[in-house]
Amino acid sequence: xxxxxxxxxxxxxxxxxxxxxxxxxxxxxxxxxxxxxxxxxxxxxxxxxxxxxxxxxxxxxxxxxxxxxxxxxxxxxxxxxxxxxxxxxxxxxxxxxxxxxxxxxxxxxxxxxxxxxxxxxxxxxxxxxxxxxxxxxxxxxxxxxxxxxxxxxxxxxxxxxxxxxxxxxxxxxxxxxxxxxxxxxxxxxxxxxxxxxxxxxxxxxxxxxxxxxxxxxxxxxxxxxxxxxxxxxxxxxxxxxxxxxxxxxxxxxxxxxxxx
Numbered sequence: 001x002x003x004x005x006x007x008x009x010x011x012x013x014x015x016x017x018x019x020x021x022x023x024x025x026x027x028x029x030x031x032x033x034x035x036x037x038x039x040x041x042x043x044x045x046x047x048x049x050x051x052x053x054x055x056x057x058x059x060x061x062x063x064x065x066x067x068x069x070x071x072x073x074x075x076x077x078x079x080x081x082x083x084x085x086x087x088x089x090x091x092x093x094x095x096x097x098x099x100x101x102x103x104x105x106x107x108x109x110x111x112x113x114x115x116x117x118x119x120x121x122x123x124x125x126x127x128x129x130x131x132x133x134x135x136x137x138x139x140x141x142x143x144x145x146x147x148x149x150x151x152x153x154x155x156x157x158x159x160x161x162x163x164x165x166x167x168x169x170x171x172x173x174x175x176x177x178x179x180x181x182x183x184x185x186x187x188x189x190x191x192x193x194x195x196x197x198x199x200x201x202x203x204x205x206x207x208x209x210x211x212x213x214x215x216x217x218x219x220x221x222x223x224x225x226x227x228x229x230x231x232x233x234x235x236x237x238x239x240x241x242x243x244x245x246x247x248x249x250x251x252x253x254x255x256x257x258x259x260x
Contacts, residue, residue, distance in 0.1 A: 001026050003062040005103070007054050007095070008069030009047075010036035012153035013109065016182040017066060017189065018044055028060055031069065054091035059098045064193055066107045067095055070125070073155065074113070074231050077121030088124035089131075096135050096142070103140050107192045108132040110146040112178055112202075112236040119231025129200075136197045143192040146202040147185055148178025148236060151257050157210070158258075161217040168221045171228045173211055176235050179249070180205040181260065202239045207246040208254060216254035 002025055008014040009029030018040065021027060027047045031037060037049045050057065054069045070088045071077055077084035092108065099106045110129050113122035132142045152158050161168070188201050195201070214221055228234070249257070 002064065003028065003060075005030065005060065005062040005065040007031070007057075007065070007067045009049070010040060011068060013150060013182070013185060014068045015040060017068070017186060018047065020186050022047070025064075028062060030054065030057055053087075055086060055094055057094070059095060059102045061102045063103065064105045064107065065095065065099065065103050066109065066189060066193075067092065068109045070109075071121065072111075074119050074121050075229065077124070078119060078231050081120045084120050084124055088121070089127055092128040092131060096131055099135070099140050099142070100137065105141045105143070105193060106132065106135075107189060108142070108144045109189070110144050112146065112148045112238045114146065115237045115239060115242070118233065121231075133198055133200070141197040143195055143198070144200045144202075145185075145188050145192045146200060146238065147180045147188065148205055148238065149180070150185060151179045151181050157213065158217070161214060161221075164218075166222075167224050168214055168218065169224050169226045170210055170214065171226060171232060172234055173225065174234050175210040175228075176207050176246075176248075177210065178205050178236060178238060179208045179257075181257065183260075204238050204242070204247075206249050207235075208249045212249070212251050213254060216251045217258070 004021055004025040005028040006014050006017050007030045009018055010031040010033040022044050029047050030050045030052055032053055034051055071084045110125050114125035114129055117123045117126045129144055132144055136142045188203060192199060192201050
């Protein structure tokens with residue numbers, strides 16, 4: 001059985017990957033959250049859990065590493081720019097430097113905010129992509145999976161809407177985002193695991209208008225338009241070849257996603 005290392009294993013995507021691959025690989029899970037590691041251990045006891053920071057961790061030998069650990073919120077990256085650079089960029093550099101000695105395939109999880117970035121989070125992901133792709137040699141293979149917002153991830157706009165009351169503040173009625181389900185994200189990651197060196201998977205997913213997301217979750221919510229926040233765009237691009245032609249989720253389809 002091959003060995004798979006997942007960084008950020010206690011995060012939304014990391015734990016979804018753990019669920020998808022458990023029993024199919026020997027799994028090593030790395031994260032900084034002791035409590036959430038303990039909770040995962042009750043469900044997935046055969047995983048080797050390592051409590052460590054990606055900036056300092058010493059990677060174990062493995063066949064694959066999927067690097068999901070990162071600061072992921074634009075506002076947090078702006079407010080904590082040095083920490084964002086340190087975790088997202090220096091953490092990736094630490095793993096890449098070790099990868100040629102300990103693993104065969106390195107899969108980096110990126111974001112649409114890395115395309116023409118205008119904030120510190122996007123910039124760190126863009127630079128990390130450049131480092132990952134430029135590190136390709138005979139061994140190991142370095143690939144990238146880039147997608148938009150994960151629907152229902154922890155701390156996302158979906159979670160905020162599900163838990164708030166009163167007036168919802170919306171940046172712009174025209175604001176929209178690429179959204180992807182965990183199932184779709186894992187499918188793309190599996191493709192990257194078996195793709196040739198230097199592959200960047202950035203498949204266009206469907207788009208949700210933010211005003212439709214509000215209507216789907218809080219149909220009677222009063223909306224206050226506040227204007228774009230620092231570092232924010234009306235719409236991201238999934239690649240430089242993004243043609244701006246979108247397929248949109250309907251309000252009913254958004255509601256169906258809530259129960260998947």
